[in-house]
Each structure stands twice: as structure tokens, then as C-alpha cells.
Amino acid sequence: MGGLRLPFSTRCVLLLNLVLAQASLLLFIGLLQGVNVFGFLKGRSLLSTPKFFLGAVFFCGLLTIAILRILGKIVEAESEARINRLRYQETRQLLDMLRAQRHDFLNHLQVISGLLQIGRFETARNYIGQVNQEISRPSNVFQNLLHRPEVAGLLLRKMEQAEASGVSFTVNLKTDLTSLGVPPLDFIRVLGNLIDNALDAVSSVPPEKRRVRVEISEGEHFYEIRVNNFRPLIPVRNLQKVFQKGFTTKKGKNEGFGLFIVKSLVEKHRGKIRVESNLVEGTTFVVSFPIHSCSRLSSQVKLPSA
Incomplete structure (x- = not known):
């Protein structure tokens, strides 16, 4: 292990x-x-x-x-x-x-x-x-996100936090997460840690580059969560290290556990996570969770009209 x-x-x-x-x-x-x-x-x-x-x-x-x-x-x-x-x-x-x-x-x-x-x-x-x-x-x-008030509450709080820090924070929702099979507590920990990581990263760049974007979309078999910060970039040599326990580029004994926890939770629910970093789009963490088929079927059932 x-x-x-x-x-x-x-x-x-x-x-x-x-x-x-x-x-x-x-x-x-x-x-x-x-x-x-x-x-x-x-x-x-x-x-x-x-x-x-x-x-x-x-x-x-x-x-x-x-x-x-x-x-x-x-x-x-x-x-x-x-x-x-x-x-x-x-x-x-x-x-x-x-x-x-x-x-x-x-x-x-x-x-x-x-x-x-x-x-x-x-x-x-x-x-x-x-x-x-x-x-x-x-x-x-x-x-x-009427069916996921805990997610809506998290995003609204992060909007306020970003605004207070002078960060441009954009949310693009393309799904209501009705068929998400991940428990609310774990999903909040994953999304919250990724957003906190992005907000913390942009705090070290000039104000005009402090941009964070969150996008949640739905495919045929999975949900995809993308959390992007335009700058700073992650060096290629560190792309696979960021998920290791204790790895960090910041000073502090309590740092280096957020992304490790995120990866553990994602894999616990049969999801996948990867990170991309380039000059054009910046740094993006991409998480995918399988869609709960039973929830999707139940949400598509329509009662006959009277």
C-alpha cells in the first residue's frame, strides 16, 4: 500500500x-x-x-x-x-x-x-x-440546485468569500445533480476543498489574474466537476505529486492534506480525478462521479395527467 x-x-x-x-x-x-x-x-x-x-x-x-x-x-x-x-x-x-x-x-x-x-x-x-x-x-x-441545497449554500458562501478577497468567481451549472449517488457530506468536502485550493492559489497572483471558475456538468454516464484558477500554473514535475499526502509548495505543518483527502473521497465513490495546467486555460482540477442510474430512472418517471 x-x-x-x-x-x-x-x-x-x-x-x-x-x-x-x-x-x-x-x-x-x-x-x-x-x-x-x-x-x-x-x-x-x-x-x-x-x-x-x-x-x-x-x-x-x-x-x-x-x-x-x-x-x-x-x-x-x-x-x-x-x-x-x-x-x-x-x-x-x-x-x-x-x-x-x-x-x-x-x-x-x-x-x-x-x-x-x-x-x-x-x-x-x-x-x-x-x-x-x-x-x-x-x-x-x-x-x-433546489434538490441540493447544501451544494447551493456552499457555492454562495464561496462567492461571498471570493468577492471579499477581490477574486472573480464564476459558476456555470449545467445540471441539477438529481442523480448524484455521492453522500452530501462527501460531495461537499470534495467540492469545498477544490474551491478553497483555487482561492488560496490565486491569492498569490496579481489582482487582474485572480479568476476562479467552477463548472458542473452531466454526461451520459457521469457528472463532471471542473474547478479552474487562471493562475498560478503547476509545474509539470508536480502534476502527479499534488495528490500525495503531505505534498505542498506552501510552508506550514498543516498543509498538504486537502488534495489527498479529495482524491481519497473521489476514489471511495468510484470516481476519477485529474489535474491539467497550461498557459491558455490555467490550472484545472477535473472530477467525475458515476451517475446513479436508479436515481435517474426515478427522476424521469412522470405521473399520468388527470
Whole structure:
């Protein structure tokens, strides 16, 4: 394996399965011993009789399976609760953002009204164009990702972060991700890490070259996510090293894990990732995830009209 370290979430799942396996074995042995002790108190060894022994094994096995199923449902419920908490938090953030936009929009209306009252019609027209350009991007992101509010929330937050840093941030959505089979938590980690990596990279270049573009599209069998930063470029010798654990061109003991985590998560869900870097387009990280065919079929089912 060459020293490959699994993601924390994967290690937790493996550890939990190991603990459950050991617990089931101990539980099974404990139940058998309990049956034997019960028989000893009754003055006979129940397990010495084949009939009683097979019955005890069967009973203890069923009881162990039932307990493990209950534990499995508890773990599954906790995982679902985490996803629901994430969706709730992202939805709240979207609502807060929409309230802020409403407040700003009222201010814009007052400015436009004032310009019209003093006869500055051309200025009002230009101002309306600027306002329309400002509010159209977040609105389009929200409308195209109604089924994925956590993704919309992430993109809107990154838009605000980029604007505050003087970075031109463009989002081009060509799909609603309805048939995405990747859990929300993992998809957010992949997309968020790639965007953070791009925003961090452009912070070291002149302002006119601080451009980040995110594009999410849908093919016949896969979704494709492209995160591009125009500059800086990645040297050819480092193109395959950027996904290695601990590799970084920046100083800091906590650096060099973001892209390693991204690659681990992508491969965990049978996806692929690559990086391209050239003078014309800049640096682009490309991720592809297989489309969940069952989700696509269910989304295409149409109810008959009444």
C-alpha cells in the first residue's frame, strides 16, 4: 500500500465493524455460557446433550443477529441524522442570505427611485443593469440546485468569500445533480476543498489574474466537476505529486492534506480525478462521479395527467 492512510471516516467505519464483530463473538460465547450455567444450576449440563446444544446455539445465534441488526440501525440513523443536520444548516444559511439580498434590493429600489425623480434616466438604466448582474448569479445557483441545497449554500458562501478577497468567481451549472449517488457530506468536502485550493492559489497572483471558475456538468454516464484558477500554473514535475499526502509548495505543518483527502473521497465513490495546467486555460482540477442510474430512472418517471 506504500503507506497509504485511509480517510478518518473510513477508518471509523472499519473500526466500528471490527468492534461489532468482536462484540458479537463475545455475546454469542456469553449466551452459551449462560445457558450452561443455567443447566448446571438445574443439576444437569444442557450443552452435553446434542439436542439442547443445537437448540442453544440456534437461539444464541438468532439473539446475536437481532442485537447486531439493532446496532446497525442505530448507526444508520445517526448517519442520516448528520446528513439532515447538514441540510438544515445549509438551508438556514440560504434563507439568511436571501433575507440579506431582500434588504439590499430595497436599498437599490430607493436609489433607482431617486435617480428617476431627478431625471437621471441614463444613470438609472446603468444602475439597474449593475444590480441585475449582481443578483442574477446567486439566484441562478439557488434555482438550479433546489434538490441540493447544501451544494447551493456552499457555492454562495464561496462567492461571498471570493468577492471579499477581490477574486472573480464564476459558476456555470449545467445540471441539477438529481442523480448524484455521492453522500452530501462527501460531495461537499470534495467540492469545498477544490474551491478553497483555487482561492488560496490565486491569492498569490496579481489582482487582474485572480479568476476562479467552477463548472458542473452531466454526461451520459457521469457528472463532471471542473474547478479552474487562471493562475498560478503547476509545474509539470508536480502534476502527479499534488495528490500525495503531505505534498505542498506552501510552508506550514498543516498543509498538504486537502488534495489527498479529495482524491481519497473521489476514489471511495468510484470516481476519477485529474489535474491539467497550461498557459491558455490555467490550472484545472477535473472530477467525475458515476451517475446513479436508479436515481435517474426515478427522476424521469412522470405521473399520468388527470
